[in-house]
Amino acid sequence: MRSGLIVSAMTMLSRVMGLVRDVVVATFLGAGNGADAFFVAFKIPNFLRRLFAEGAFNQAFVPVLSEYSTQRTQQEIRELLNAVAGSLTAVLALITAVAMVAAPWLVWVFAPGFGRDPEKLALTADMLQLTFPYLLLISLTAFSGSVLNTWNRFAVPAFTPVLLNLSLIGSALLLMPLMKEPAMALAWGVLIAGAAQLVFQVPFLLRLGLMPTPWPNFAHEGVKRILKLMVPALFGVSVSQINLLLDTVLASLLAAGSVSWLYYSDRLVELPLGVFGVAIGTVILPALSRRHAEQSADHFAAMLDWAIRTVLLLGLPAALALAILAEPLLITLFHYGAMTDHDIAMAAMSLRAYSFGLVAFMLIKVLAPGFFARQDTATPVKVGIVAMVANMVLNLMLIWSLAHAGLALATALSAFLNAGLLGYLLHKQKVLVFQPGWGRYGVQLLGGCVLMSALLGWLSPAWNEWLDWGLWQRIRWISLLVVLGAGIYFAWLVALGMRWRHFRIAG
Structure with a gap:
């Protein structure tokens, strides 16, 4: 409690x-074209964040990490964290690169009605190219938060989302007056927030001695178990x-x-x-x-x-x-x-x-x-x-x-x-x-x-x-x-x- x-x-x-x-x-x-465009451009990476980060990944990673924390050595825990961090980064970096190139098609898939307004579709695609890297940054943030939660450090991960809101508020107040398209300022705010949230977690991982050195290793026993659990959990x-x-x-x-x-x-x-x-x-x-x-x-x-x-x-x-x-x-x-x-x-x-x-x-x-x-x-x-x-x-x-x-x-x-x-x-x-x-x-x-x-x-x-x-x-x-x-x-x-x-x- x-x-x-x-x-x-x-x-x-x-x-x-x-x-x-x-x-x-x-x-x-308000609720005009600029707002609609931003909400869709933010919703796409945010949706994937909830699938990969707070959703399937978290639900698959925490039980495996909890088992390691109670039954394995400190060295084995560090090897698991290194392998998971590296594998997660490699997969999401590839997805992010592809999505940024395919932004117009992604918008059409997720908001087909925007196709009736070419300007609205183009604006949403431009914004998505700025917001999609948020998926990589916030997923690594969620990884860090899962580690802290497993060691009962709940306050830091729970506070971290405040930085997103502060970034968007600051972008709206400071960047909007400088932009030709005001809504673009919010897309920049999302990108800035992703980096800020990830960096904020680092000192607390270092204090626990659990800061990973990311290195992809899909053959690691723990990574294979997490992937096996993740696939159905994406839906569940x-x-x-x-x-x-x-x-x-x-x-x-x-x-x-x-x-x-x-x-x-x-x-x-x-x-x-x-x-x-x-x-x-x-x-x-x-x-x-x-x-x-x-x-x-x-x-x-x-x-x-x-x-x-x-x-x-x-x-x-x-x-x-x-x-x-x-x-x-x-x-x-x-x-x-x-x-x-x-x-x-x-x-x-x-x-x-x-x-x-x-x-x-x-x-x-x-x-x-x-x-x-x-x-x-x-x-x-x-x-x-x-x-x-x-x-x-x-x-x-x-x-x-x-x-x-x-x-x-x-x-x-x-x-x-x-x-x-x-x-x-x-x-x-x-x-x-x-x-x-x-x-x-x-x-x-x-x-x-x-x-x-x-x-x-x-x-x-x-x-x-x-x-x-x-x-x-x-x-x-x-x-x-x-x-x-x-x-x-x-x-x-x-x-x-x-x-x-x-x-x-x-x-």
């Missing part, structure tokens, strides 16, 4: 800075990201601004997802891997149960609050400069659809490690394929009537299918064993959510009133609603006997 709080605090700082970044981008670019852990990418592809075919509306609404959902879901998933993966290596099945099951309870404790009220306060949140954060009333209304539609799936997104983050910690990547890939096919079908069913909001709703529904199947299979394999007290726990959460929702719905003014207010009046009101909503929710839980000690568990 302590490790989770550390990661949550650092992630909260990162996400808040990310919202500041998005406020700056919305103010300068990253289905939600693939689904979001499919949303972008289809959104590019819809009305101008659709890509941006989905982006702004997704960013708000990413705040609780990163602060709670990703944070809990980050700290339990190495802990579960150690429990599996030690053959401690009871502790493994108890830790999974703890993770699910914690996700529901925080995810349910967050999802309800996002849905109830969709327009007020978007207005307070983004309704400045180039962002129009119409943009707010459209983004609120997709925000409500995404918020419906927030709990499922978070559950995937904590259930998938239950498989990967046991080096089982075959089961999640089967589940992932089912969920991805379901998402494609739902996209085609819902896009006609709900447009961009239909894409968001399809992603949410497929996430529930994904999480449900993962939980069912873990329970069937007797890996997930629900601990006593779930009936009382459910009553506590349900009552708190009902009270919080009623209070927010009663106190929040109509959203068109928010449009007439200035910045500080909006901030005062949204802060009041957040504090009162959280206050009544947690007061109810305490009144019904929930205490901090109920969430203590040894890692």
Whole structure:
């Protein structure tokens, strides 16, 4: 729990800075062609980052590294780190070089609708040539973060994303006035951020004596195991990201601004997802891997149960609050400069659809490690394929009537299918064993959510009133609603006997 709080605090700082970044981008670019072009140019390497770095690579690398850390010598650990770092660098350097040459074709594949506007397509391709090297830099950063997490140094990797947001904010404020095309400044900011995040990790690896000397060695036993685990994990852990990418592809075919509306609404959902879901998933993966290596099945099951309870404790009220306060949140954060009333209304539609799936997104983050910690990547890939096919079908069913909001709703529904199947299979394999007290726990959460929702719905003014207010009046009101909503929710839980000690568990 302590490790989770550390990661949550650092992630909260990162996400808040990310919202500041998005406020700056919305103010300068709104939801026009420049914003659409940047979001696609950033989404492509960012999507691959989540596959290679935070997704498949992390889930395959951490269990193997945890096993080495408990069963192998220091020399063998260093040899593994050297081989993995070198092999990762070689593969991603090649991919990056090819992608930079093929940038126009990549844009056409990922955003085919941009082909109707040659200028928009060309701008996106130019930006992609600057943003794609971020994949190499951030993947090596994720490698370093995985090493630090395995040695229980969670704060540094969790803080590192703050540098991306600071770089983009600085680029928007300092470089935009100097550029003929303002959006290009953000592409430079992505490249600068990748280098800054990697360099930031180095002193902490040196302090642990774990700074690798990269040298490709695909024949190394550990590298071969990681590659074997990575291939199916590409689908198993990253289905939600693939689904979001499919949303972008289809959104590019819809009305101008659709890509941006989905982006702004997704960013708000990413705040609780990163602060709670990703944070809990980050700290339990190495802990579960150690429990599996030690053959401690009871502790493994108890830790999974703890993770699910914690996700529901925080995810349910967050999802309800996002849905109830969709327009007020978007207005307070983004309704400045180039962002129009119409943009707010459209983004609120997709925000409500995404918020419906927030709990499922978070559950995937904590259930998938239950498989990967046991080096089982075959089961999640089967589940992932089912969920991805379901998402494609739902996209085609819902896009006609709900447009961009239909894409968001399809992603949410497929996430529930994904999480449900993962939980069912873990329970069937007797890996997930629900601990006593779930009936009382459910009553506590349900009552708190009902009270919080009623209070927010009663106190929040109509959203068109928010449009007439200035910045500080909006901030005062949204802060009041957040504090009162959280206050009544947690007061109810305490009144019904929930205490901090109920969430203590040894890692």
